Amino acid sequence: MKVTGAQAIVKSLEAEGVEVVFGYPGGVVLPLFDALYQAPSINTVLTRHEQGATHAADAYARVTGKVGVVIVTSGPGAANTVTGIANAYMDSVPLVVITGQVATHVLGTDAFQETDITGITIPITKHNYLVDNAEDIPGIMAEAFHIAGTGRPGPVLIDLPVDISRGELVFKYPERVNLPGYKPTVKGHAKQIKEAATLISHARKPLLYVGGGVLSSNAAKELKELAELMQLPVVTTLMGKGAFPEDHHLFVGMPGMHGGKFTNYAITETDLLFGIGVRFDDRVTGKLATFATKAKIVHADIDPAEIGKNRSVDLPIVGDAKAVLAGVIEELRKMNAQPRTDSWMRVIDDWRTRFPFHYHTSETAIMPQHVVERVRELTKGRPTVYCTEVGQNQMWACQYLKIREPRTWASSGGLGTMGFGLPAAIGAQLGRPDHLVVNIAGDGSIQMNSQELATASINKLPVKVVILNNGYLGMVRQWQELFYEHRYSSSTLPQDCPDFVKLAEAYGAFGIRVTKLDELDDALVAAFAHDGPAVVDVRVEREENVYPMVAPGGSIDEMLGGIPGGPVSEMLDEELLEEVWE
């Protein structure tokens, strides 16, 4: 029996077990939306902007581990997904984005709402397709899901001309795909894995440097096992948050520009930096020439192009984090290796107590860090997914929340996309209906996709938005204060425009404003208890800065602000260190 191209897309989605699709219709994609209308097993969520759909699918993928799916129309619809695709690409999130396209016979003629979206997205997709034959649909769909979800995950775009979606084919979904040019190396090289185990067993000051790759490969269990087996301290990047419980005694924070001083000191002093599923991003490494110079570097990643890209390594391991970690554990067990990090942990603990995150409290003003701490405390014990916008709000969320479980954190890392948080919260809520979903937001970022409050409201998604309303593009203002002599060029936002409470109410959400410190807890409790979406507009101290901070291009152990402490060479407890060196 023959089906249409549009039906074949839907049947492929069903074959892939897709339950939720985020999208927005338009002329040339109507055949596909019509087919979706008749697909009871797929929940098609209409967002209020294609960027919102893409971020929602992105966060849905982050919290579920499945491939997120987006369906939009050609031209403006497709173009509106570009930021979302770039975001997913930078953070290695699996997406399949299906864009309608003008009919094949008018392709290339500047037809109404024609955009060369495959051309536009070449540099921001793992792969993309322009379908020119309806019969290719099942094969392309199977390939797209396979490519998006395996190896180093990423977005795949399928451009579907309207005549192809009306064309006919006999539907048969392929059981496996055959891509001669795509064969990710999953299992690490045995010899290198053994070598890594040996290095770990000999190291006196080892450090595991963990990124999003550990989450993508669902390797949190193996990571914890390795860390505990050898008592190895662990730092997780912004993308790696949740891969290791942040309340664990071996957790040593987030490295980099706004990471902990104790974390950056540990990286500077370690003698074995074992990077797993990380990419030595500039926000982590600061000045490369002074990054972890005392360490042997082991780097395990499924993407060979990441190894040695920014930092030369002593031991490269190409492989999936889960397989590599399991292999290293096995080798360590075989050699009956014993933990020997006792003194090293004491050095780190000493730094941790001397250089914790710190801010000046106030009797009257509401400090943004305090708000994040209260969110942390009031959500303790309740399964929660935390999302963030971008800017100071995001950095304070990184510093003061405690992410305990894998896939309960969604923050725009590589691209730093303002406007990510709210649609992300929507996607996360759909992926984890039983979780509380909180978006730590800034007053600037939230306005980039606030229209998605309608999506939350209409779909009864009880996401909570906590706006750290400082009346500024705070992170921009901070840089202007520090590096542009207080010239606040285009970074001031009136705190009361818009009125976020009214905005929430206009969308049928619960809105509440907090202007006094003693109102904060009640408002958060009320918002978290409300059985629909809620917005808490917290008027925080306006000119608070995120500290500590590595100056752009500076060495990570030389941080501005926070508790005074110079470069790591001056920050070592001599006695403790002697033990480590002995």
Add this chain to the structure above:
Amino acid sequence: MQHTLSVLVENKPGVLTRVASLFARRGFNIDSLAVGETEDPTLSRMTIVVAADENAIEQITKQLHKLINVIKIQDLDPKDMIDRELVLYKVNAAPDRRHEVIEIANVFRAKIVDVGKNSLTIEATGTGDKLAAMEDLLRAYGIKELARTGRIALARGSRDA
């Protein structure tokens, strides 16, 4: 250093754009690029000549490998490859000087493929060095127009298993 990359790709639309845009994005200038179908019509071979240091070439090769349509990449060893280029030169040659130009062509085993009133068109194949030497000599007469295919290359047969 100059590298000759021999890249086996799927013979599909858009593949050239993907490869070229990868080079452009990383700021590499491609010295020459030649593409054509191989013995297997579903595959094309691209011969890409690019100047880059070792780190850069390693990164670009790894990035190329990430393209789904790229199947195999060889960074050909200059000592162990056969490389050729084809060039057409349209050279000024008034009737009284024609024989000089023809002589040069003969020395380089090039062919005269077109004769105009005041010009000759020469077809020459060879390695970059040979063609450069010939071009040097022809320049004395004035090269009116020139078209070249770009380098194509294969690893020497002795390297086959």
